Amino acid sequence: MNSVASGNGAAGTDADRWVLGVDVGGTGSRAALERLAPPPGGGDRGAGGADRRLLEGGRVAVASGGSTAPEVAASLIEAVRAEWPDAAIAAIGVGATGLASLVTSPGAALERLGRAAGGAPLALAIDAVTAHLGALGGRAGAVVSVGTGAIAIGTDFDSHWRRVGGWGHLWDDRGSAAWIGIEALKAAIQTYDGVTDDAGELLAAAVAVFGPAHSWPGHLLTREDRAGLLAGFATEVARLAASGDHVATDIMRRAGAAVAATLAAALDPDLPQLASGVGGVFAAGGAFTASFEQEFARLAPGAELVAPAGTPLDGAVRLARLVAAGDVPARHPPFLWTSRG
Numbered sequence: 001m002n003s004v005a006s007g008n009g010a011a012g013t014d015a016d017r018w019v020l021g022v023d024v025g026g027t028g029s030r031a032a033l034e035r036l037a038p039p040p041g042g043g044d045r046g047a048g049g050a051d052r053r054l055l056e057g058g059r060v061a062v063a064s065g066g067s068t069a070p071e072v073a074a075s076l077i078e079a080v081r082a083e084w085p086d087a088a089i090a091a092i093g094v095g096a097t098g099l100a101s102l103v104t105s106p107g108a109a110l111e112r113l114g115r116a117a118g119g120a121p122l123a124l125a126i127d128a129v130t131a132h133l134g135a136l137g138g139r140a141g142a143v144v145s146v147g148t149g150a151i152a153i154g155t156d157f158d159s160h161w162r163r164v165g166g167w168g169h170l171w172d173d174r175g176s177a178a179w180i181g182i183e184a185l186k187a188a189i190q191t192y193d194g195v196t197d198d199a200g201e202l203l204a205a206a207v208a209v210f211g212p213a214h215s216w217p218g219h220l221l222t223r224e225d226r227a228g229l230l231a232g233f234a235t236e237v238a239r240l241a242a243s244g245d246h247v248a249t250d251i252m253r254r255a256g257a258a259v260a261a262t263l264a265a266a267l268d269p270d271l272p273q274l275a276s277g278v279g280g281v282f283a284a285g286g287a288f289t290a291s292f293e294q295e296f297a298r299l300a301p302g303a304e305l306v307a308p309a310g311t312p313l314d315g316a317v318r319l320a321r322l323v324a325a326g327d328v329p330a331r332h333p334p335f336l337w338t339s340r341g
Helices: 069-083 106-117 127-136 177-192 200-210 213-221 226-232 234-242 246-266 280-284 286-299 312-324
Strands: 017-024 029-035 052-057 088-096 122-126 141-146 150-155 161-165 274-278 336-339
Touching: 017 069, 017 127, 017 312, 029 069, 029 312, 052 069, 069 088, 069 106, 088 106, 088 127, 088 312, 106 122, 106 336, 122 127, 122 312, 127 141, 127 150, 127 274, 127 312, 141 246, 141 280, 150 246, 161 246, 177 200, 177 213, 177 226, 177 234, 177 246, 177 280, 200 213, 200 234, 200 246, 213 226, 226 234, 234 246, 234 280, 234 286, 246 274, 246 280, 246 286, 280 286
Parallel strands: 017 088, 088 122, 141 274
Antiparallel strands: 017 029, 029 052, 122 336, 141 150, 150 161
């Protein structure tokens, strides 16, 4: 695990109380330890400021027993406590991929996290919830989170909860990094087989990453972290699209349109028509972003699409702050579970 630390508080003051946000995704996990209150004399709070400590963890695997997301999160919490034993953690917020569909017992996961937390109160949420809190800062509306997978939620954190997508890379996660990787390998295989002749660049890139094409089934289908591996190839697809490769560009264009459709479907007519998108795939820009914005405007002409205020990790920290303040959204399975420690 890799850590970045900054800031030292005075023992026994409010500045020594911290909140911990944990973001668990298909390609990796991160934790942010942030002061609950600024130290005497002020100081910057937030990413890169004097009041935030960061730690990176492992990525999720999915096997016959379900997702390892709870164990990844618990290990990261334990690592944070070991790395900074001076930090008194007031509350923890965890956002995890696959929680609603690939974790057999979220209640048991909450208990496991509680042990890792050493008694600190915590909230456990699906990754769409923490993405929403990061992107809209607690305002009602709809947010789509696009990383390894793709999931959207429209909510006011009270009575309205509308989930769209996030059903896994085998048949859903439309427009996600894993989806992009799969579409690219499908195109590459067709050129390898001689069915088409237009995906030579994608084929060459895939061979460079995964090895000879004939080895791909054994290399990918047997891996418990195959979604993360497939998602990692999306960066190559985006690179080729940016260089003008028309097959890669078409994949990124279709991905953007698919993500827009997911977000539009998450808009609740009883909530403000406010929307945002967050996640690593948006960094691709280019054809993905242009297609996303154009298709969303077509599907939801009355909605306001805004830039995200923060990341899913920021949302996990915000969830922890809500827990610390006793103002966490109501326990609402299958989206959110809470424990007072």
